[in-house]
Amino acid sequence: MEKLIITCAVVGAEVTRGENPHVPYTAEEIANEAIAAAKAGAALVHLHARKTDGTPTQDSAIFAEIMARIRASGTDVIIQVSTGGAVGMTAAERLQPVRLQPEMATLTTGTVNFGSTVFWNPPDLVEQFAREMTAAGVRPEIEVFEPGMIDNALRLVKQGVLALPLHFDFVLGGPGWMAATPRNLIFLAESIPPGCTWCVAGIGRHQLPLATMSVLMGGHVRVGLEDNLFYRKGELATGNAQLVARVVRIANELGRDIATPDEARRILHLLPRT
Ligand code: KMH
Numbered sequence: 001m002e003k004l005i006i007t008c009a010v011v012g013a014e015v016t017r018g019e020n021p022h023v024p025y026t027a028e029e030i031a032n033e034a035i036a037a038a039k040a041g042a043a044l045v046h047l048h049a050r051k052t053d054g055t056p057t058q059d060s061a062i063f064a065e066i067m068a069r070i071r072a073s074g075t076d077v078i079i080q081v082s083t084g085g086a087v088g089m090t091a092a093e094r095l096q097p098v099r100l101q102p103e104m105a106t107l108t109t110g111t112v113n114f115g116s117t118v119f120w121n122p123p124d125l126v127e128q129f130a131r132e133m134t135a136a137g138v139r140p141e142i143e144v145f146e147p148g149m150i151d152n153a154l155r156l157v158k159q160g161v162l163a164l165p166l167h168f169d170f171v172l173g174g175p176g177w178m179a180a181t182p183r184n185l186i187f188l189a190e191s192i193p194p195g196c197t198w199c200v201a202g203i204g205r206h207q208l209p210l211a212t213m214s215v216l217m218g219g220h221v222r223v224g225l226e227d228n229l230f231y232r233k234g235e236l237a238t239g240n241a242q243l244v245a246r247v248v249r250i251a252n253e254l255g256r257d258i259a260t261p262d263e264a265r266r267i268l269h270l271l272p273r274t
């Protein structure tokens, strides 16, 4: 099996400090959470930005500050920006951080219910995002909330807009999405073309069991406060690093080595960092 790539989704757009006081808001706080996650074993950080009051934003100046702070710390962790942003943002708003040419960005290849709202990703928007990422040299991570999103990504491959091998992230267990069951994870993992890589992001209480399954199945793992605010039932997580460190311990116990950022670059077909 390949070494395990741990992604840390440090803040997201929805979680609040009212729910967990460790949710970072400012650029400095978000960067510090990313740096701590990298020190704990994350090879990749998935970033959203917030205004200082916690409002989600895709402002590239804030992303630039977060990215500069992460790099200034000396870590070579892979930086992946969100193009999902928050529900209700325009396509132009969502695309802003791609122009900073991070190594990776997320690309959700379909529309999905998001609690009582809708995360809107019609075909023309997805194609536009894919083309802009390719033009900027940014490697997409295909965010899959239901199986049709795999087919949508593969349709873009056929059209020459995306290229194989792709890296997929299966996001399971949120409100209105595919359920976080072992059967669904196995089905999704078996539905992508040979040579592609995958990761799983379980929402809330599903984070730990799906992460453990993925360690055993040869997939990769995403944890972090964006997806889960708790360490265990009734106990809030003390920060992103705590959630990363737990996956490192589980992988160690199960005999799966952890990928460094450079090893993750090789596995994900990213260029080496000079
Ligand atoms: N906040 C969600 C609406 C992504 O980062 O690409 C979208 C999201 C996915 O979080």
Ligand code: ZN
Binding pocket: 009, 012, 013, 046, 048, 082, 084, 226
């Ligand atoms: Zn996200």
